[in-house]
Structures are given as C-alpha cells and as structure tokens.
Amino acid sequence: MLLETPLVIVLVFFSVVCHEISHGMVAWKLGDPTAWRMGRLSFNPMVHVDIFGTILLPLALLLMGSRFLFAWAKPVPVNPAYFRNRKRGMMLVAAAGPVTNLVLAVLMSLLLKLAGGVMPPFLARAIAIAALMNIILMAFNLIPIPPLDGSRIVASFLRGNLYWRYMRLERYGMIIVFGLLLLGVISRLLYPVMILGVRFLGIIPYFYL
Numbered sequence: 001m002l003l004e005t006p007l008v009i010v011l012v013f014f015s016v017v018c019h020e021i022s023h024g025m026v027a028w029k030l031g032d033p034t035a036w037r038m039g040r041l042s043f044n045p046m047v048h049v050d051i052f053g054t055i056l057l058p059l060a061l062l063l064m065g066s067r068f069l070f071a072w073a074k075p076v077p078v079n080p081a082y083f084r085n086r087k088r089g090m091m092l093v094a095a096a097g098p099v100t101n102l103v104l105a106v107l108m109s110l111l112l113k114l115a116g117g118v119m120p121p122f123l124a125r126a127i128a129i130a131a132l133m134n135i136i137l138m139a140f141n142l143i144p145i146p147p148l149d150g151s152r153i154v155a156s157f158l159r160g161n162l163y164w165r166y167m168r169l170e171r172y173g174m175i176i177v178f179g180l181l182l183l184g185v186i187s188r189l190l191y192p193v194m195i196l197g198v199r200f201l202g203i204i205p206y207f208y209l
Contacts, residue, residue, distance in 0.1 A: 011126065097141055
C-alpha cells in the first residue's frame with residue numbers, strides 16, 4: 001500500500017493532464033490556438049494544477065469517506081469563435097477528454113495482460129486502480145450537467161431557446177454537481193459503470209494480487 005498509493009496518484013494525475021491536453025489539442029486542430037499560446041499543451045504538471053480540483057476536492061472526499069474520488073486539472077481555455085461550427089467544435093473538444101480516459105484505461109489493461117504476470121503485485125494493482133479511475137473519470141465527465149463535458153455534447157443537439165436555457169445552468173452547475181456528490185447520487189450513478197468497466201477491461205484479478 002505504501003508503494004501503491006503514490007503510484008496511483010501519479011498515474012491518475014497523468015490521466016487528468018492527458019484529459020485536459022486532449023481538449024486543447026482538438027481545439028488547436030480545429031483552429032483555436034488559445035491553449036497552445038498559453039502553454040497548456042504541455043505535460044508539465046505544474047501548468048495544469050488546480051488548487052481546488054486537483055488537491056482540495058479529492059482530499060475532502062477522502063476525509064469524508066466517499067466511495068469515489070474525483071479530481072480535475074485546471075481547465076484548458078477554449079475559444080469557440082475560432083471554430084467554423086461552434087456547437088460541433090465544442091462537442092468534439094468536449095468528447096476528446098472522456099475518449100482519452102477510455103483509451104488510457106484500455107492501454108493500461110493491455111499492459112497488465114501483456115506484462116502483469118511479471119510485475120511486482122503493487123505495480124499491477126496500481127495500474128489496475130488507475131485504469132478503473134480512468135473509467136470513472138470518463139463517466140463522471142459525461143454527466144450532462146454544465147460545465148462537465150457531457151453538457152457540451154448534449155448542447156450540440158439543442159436548438160434555439162432550449163439551448164440557451166440549458167447553458168444557463170452552467171452558473172449553477174458545480175453547485176449541482178457538489179450537491180449530488182454529497183447526497184451520494186453520483187456515486188450510485190457511477191457504480192454500475194465501474195462494475196461494467198472492470199469487467200470490460202478484464203482487470204478484476206489484479207485487485208487481489
């Protein structure tokens with residue numbers, strides 16, 4: 001556990017950084033240089049640390065005994081004015097983050113299947129936990145509450161007044177998210193995803209090494 005925990009933290013933070021970089025990379029490919037100009041397309045962890053989302057929130061959830069730990073890096077700035085189609089552009093930028101977490105989870109599970117048998121048990125467990133955390137990060141970010149990524153995807157299919165009323169929720173979005181977290185609603189929503197994820201990835205045996 002002493003070796004496993006810091007390794008899990010490093011792997012999960014790396015995953016969160018990849019999530020944010022993917023937003024910026026897709027935006028850059030679609031013509032928005034904002035993240036690139038601000039130096040956010042970097043694997044330097046210091047440029048992505050958000051005091052609340054990266055440090056204080058997961059620490060608070062840990063102290064509260066939450067079944068799930070959540071964290072995020074500093075959001076990558078995106079300017080949709082550069083996109084030819086703003087809604088489609090924002091949808092693609094938003095989808096890049098959860099897709100990245102899914103890809104990382106699959107890559108970690110493949111690494112375990114290829115080399116898990118010769119790894120030290122603590123290393124295999126840490127990678128399995130990090131793979132699971134990527135599934136949870138993917139599912140959490142797909143919740144359609146602004147400003148989470150899922151809301152950008154849903155918003156791309158809305159039109160007119162319905163779109164604007166939906167996006168107005170963003171000013172209350174994080175309050176809603178924290179309220180659902182404290183009530184345990186999000187944990188109950190994500191638990192089935194967690195079960196399906198570990199079965200899909202085939203990583204259950206590595207939790208018991």
